[in-house]
Amino acid sequence: MAKKDLGDRGQGLGRREVLECMVWAGTGVLWTVxxxxxxxxxxxxxxxxxxxxGFTFLQMSDSHIGFDKPANPDALATLxxxxxxxxAMPAKPSFIIHTGDITHLSKPAQFDNADKVFGxxxxxxxxxxGEHDYIDEENGKAYLERYGKGTKGAGWYSFDDHGVxxxxxxxxxxxxxxxxxxxxxxxxxWLEADLKDRSNSTPIVVFAHIPLQVLYREWGWGTEDGTxxxxxxxxxxxxxxxxxxxxxxxxxxxxxxxxxxALSTAFPQPAPGSAPSPGPMLVPADKLRTYLGxxxxxxxxxxxxxxxxxxxxxx
Amino acid sequence: xxxxxxxxxxxxxxxxxxxxxxxxxxxxxxxxAMLALAAVAAEDATGTVTIDNFTFTPPxxxxxxxxxxxxxxxxxxPHSVVNKDKVFRSKALDTDDSYSYTFASAGTFxxxxxxxxxxxxxIIVK
Numbered sequence: 045m046a047k048k049d050l051g052d053r054g055q056g057l058g059r060r061e062v063l064e065c066m067v068w069a070g071t072g073v074l075w076t077v078x079x080x081x082x083x084x085x086x087x088x089x090x091x092x093x094x095x096x097x098g099f100t101f102l103q104m105s106d107s108h109i110g111f112d113k114p115a116n117p118d119a120l121a122t123l124x125x126x127x128x129x130x131x132a133m134p135a136k137p138s139f140i141i142h143t144g145d146i147t148h149l150s151k152p153a154q155f156d157n158a159d160k161v162f163g164x165x166x167x168x169x170x171x172x173x174g175e176h177d178y179i180d181e182e183n184g185k186a187y188l189e190r191y192g193k194g195t196k197g198a199g200w201y202s203f204d205d206h207g208v209x210x211x212x213x214x215x216x217x218x219x220x221x222x223x224x225x226x227x228x229x230x231x232x233x234w235l236e237a238d239l240k241d242r243s244n245s246t247p248i249v250v251f252a253h254i255p256l257q258v259l260y261r262e263w264g265w266g267t268e269d270g271t272x273x274x275x276x277x278x279x280x281x282x283x284x285x286x287x288x289x290x291x292x293x294x295x296x297x298x299x300x301x302x303x304x305x306a307l308s309t310a311f312p313q314p315a316p317g318s319a320p321s322p323g324p325m326l327v328p329a330d331k332l333r334t335y336l337g338x339x340x341x342x343x344x345x346x347x348x349x350x351x352x353x354x355x356x357x358x359x
Numbered sequence: 360x361x362x363x364x365x366x367x368x369x370x371x372x373x374x375x376x377x378x379x380x381x382x383x384x385x386x387x388x389x390x391x392a393m394l395a396l397a398a399v400a401a402e403d404a405t406g407t408v409t410i411d412n413f414t415f416t417p418p419x420x421x422x423x424x425x426x427x428x429x430x431x432x433x434x435x436x437p438h439s440v441v442n443k444d445k446v447f448r449s450k451a452l453d454t455d456d457s458y459s460y461t462f463a464s465a466g467t468f469x470x471x472x473x474x475x476x477x478x479x480x481x482i483i484v485k
Binding site (some may be wrong): 113114115148149150175176179181219220221222223224261262263264320321322323324 | 412413414434435436437439441443450451453454469470471473474475476477478479
């Protein structure tokens with residue numbers, strides 16, 4: 045089937061092929077928030093055209109600084125390209141959310157390189173760790189020393205901006221054999237307390253590395269106790285859940301909840317079940333940038349359906 | 360064949376001391392064969408587990424006490440080897456990195472990848 049698709053590409057793109065490309069494309073998602081409802085503006089290119097007037101923020105993910113395998117011999121270079129896109133945005137986002145796997149191996153030099161390039165955005169970045177950020181010899185010390193200030197436990201926290209309550213969760217620590225991502229009882233208790241006094245009309249944005257919902261159990265794409273977190277969030281009128289980890293776009297709207305996974309800025313991964321493993325997907329070098337990206341998110345007033353805008357590194 | 364060896368090894372321990380000598384005499388000719396079988400079993404359990412495509416291969420091996428098992432990661436993504444009961448735990452293994460652990464006592468050791476816990480395996484030490 046894959047072969048056929050590749051063949052079809054030579055004769056122009058069908059809807060399926062375009063969607064397939066989209067799945068891999070992107071630098072980040074630009075979001076805008078106004079009137080309390082998060083609304084994605086589209087791919088950053090579209091977003092720029094739409095000139096969102098609300099509060100916008102950007103999601104970036106899975107930079108894997110230090111990755112140098114055939115799927116992308118220079119993950120720092122593609123991050124630089126993504127950051128270049130951010131720098132060129134006429135209206136800077138309020139901040140960037142990074143949904144983890146900043147580095148590939150949690151090495152100090154990898155964190156240093158990432159910090160240096162992300163610093164060029166001139167925009168504040170709120171991080172949560174991916175499992176690749178927690179594999180130093182001291183089980184996460186390297187991550188927490190850099191990004192853990194003001195966080196609880198393994199690095200979870202919340203903050204408010206433009207009337208939206210943002211919650212960064214950590215689901216890559218203390219993983220159990222045979223299981224999926226893990227939040228743990230301590231973090232769930234913290235989440236419950238964090239949400240307790242908030243009104244149902246408070247827009248909520250939750251971000252974490254591994255998808256909170258189970259997208260594909262066979263590849264570990266989900267969070268074992270994610271449903272407990274979602275149960276705590278159910279009463280809120282607007283909940284947006286941003287994840288990374290799977291290096292491709294997946295979107296789902298379920299009642300008041302919108303789920304979105306971001307593209308990587310480093311390398312694509314295959315669609316669930318379409319390959320022997322979820323490992324890095326080798327694509328032709330000249331196509332790589334159509335598989336990488338970021339997303340921008342705009343919170344807009346009104347009852348427009350939630351949407352998220354992803355932008356590839358290819359222009 | 361491994362089960363047979365296990366039973367043969369296990370049997371003398373159950374015997375009364377007085378009969379042990381007789382049994383040892385009876386088993387004399389068998390001892391060599393048993394050693395040979397044990398050698399075959401050790402060879403079967405090469406003590407190497409490879410990691411390819413997010414999978415431990417073979418997922419389960421049986422080794423003799425004292426065997427050193429080596430895990431080698433062939434993936435482009437780091438993996439680790441973590442015993443469920445915290446007896447052993449590797450650091451993150453990058454591409455072609457390996458980790459070895461010597462099993463000094465018998466038992467069943469279930470393990471998983473600390474980064475991708477859906478990856479699981481088992482070492483049976485007899």
